[in-house]
Amino acid sequence: MRKPLVASLFALVITGAGAAPAVAAPDPAAAPVKTAVGTLVDTANKTVADLAAPAVQAVNFAGTVSLSNCSGSVVRMPDSEDNDPALVMTNGHCLESGFPDAGEVVVDQASTRTFGLLNSAGTRVGTLRASKIAYGTMTDTDMAVYQLTTTYAQIKxxxxxxxxxxDTARPTVGTAITVVSGYWKRTYSCAVDGYAYRLKEGDWTWKDSIRYTSACRTIGGTSGSPVLNDATGKVVGVNNTGNESGQRCTVNNPCEVDANGTVTVRQGINYAQQTWHVPACFGVDNKLDLSASGCILPKP
Incomplete structure (x- = not known):
């Protein structure tokens, strides 16, 4: 059922939450491609010679997923077993139940949500189904992890x-990264520009957020996309927001707040939440354990 106009407009808040109903899908013939320097070009207006440069092959779409309103990815911990139930990561603001309130943490909530699984070329090859929301929040971070009804081995x-x-290491400034959107089947390449001590948007505040260099011009629908280290292909973050119109700390216009309380607004700059700490919170059989040593995810 299509959302009412007011709901659809509100769903645009934060990069991509519910943006799908409000924007048309791109014409495949005019879909952008990533060139060797990692920029996006419009193929509809380019000649063969313009597109002759080899494409960057460090990362692709394999393992990413499309949601009804966002992007996501099938993820595993470094020590996950093949027979463990698989997990899908997206943003907390992409949950089907709506945005969690500031301070709210969702744990082990039943879900039958479906995800479109993509192959390396960005073609949808199957549908995965959740059994539950293992974890979801918009406090300190903006992340949700779904547990699936299938194992990694079954998907393979x-x-x-x-x-x-x-990746269990914090990415360094200057690291080359790619944001891979399963919803739009589009990639955005740039680098880690730095970190926001606090990133404030409306009622929500996130800690130690990744700031992209300006080349990653993510749009609505890219929310929940994995941020991959180009050199390793490992997940270092989850794409979630950007300052659209230069406003200060409002919805769709996050501001950075440093340790001294100084506020900085960077119009047109986009952000992700780090994920290096996530594996510490999942144990044997991919079970969530918020009390585990090293787990710093917010608790209910």
């Missing part, structure tokens, strides 16, 4: 696709 056997693996 059926579709030939491996899950993306979390």
């Amino acid at each position: 056997s059926t579709y030939g696709i491996d899950a993306l693996v979390y």
Whole structure:
């Protein structure tokens, strides 16, 4: 059922939450491609010579997923087993139940949500289904992790696709990264420009957010996209927001707040939440354990 106009407009808040109903899908013939320097070009207005440069091949769409309103990815911890139930990561603001309130943490909530699984070329090859929301919040971070009804081994056997693996190291400034959107089947390449001590948007505040260099001009629908280290292909973050119109700390216009309380607004700059700490919160059989040593995710 299509959302009412007011709901659809509100769903645009934060990069991509519910943006799908409000914007048309791109014409495949005019879909952008990533060139060797990592920029996006419009193929509809380019000649063969313009597109002759080899494409960057460090990362692709394999393991990413499309949601009804956002992007996401099939993820695993470095020590996950093949027979563990697979997990899908997206943003907390992409939950089907709506945006969690500031301070709210969702744990082990039943869900039958479906996800479109993509192969390396960005073609949808199957549908995955959740059994529950293992974790979801918009406090300190903006992340949700769904547990699926299928294992990593079953996904590999059926579709030939491996899950993306979390990096347990904090990415350094200057790291080359790519944001891979399963919803738009589009990639955005740039680098880690720095970190926001606090990133404030409306009622929500996030800690130690990744700031992209200006080349990553993510749009509505890219919310929940994995941020991959180009050199390793590992997950270092989850794309979530950007300052659209230069406003200060409002919805769709996050501001940076440093340790001294100084506020900085960077219009046109986009952000992600770090994920290096996530594996510490999942144990044997991919079970969430918020009390585990090293787990710093907010608790209910």
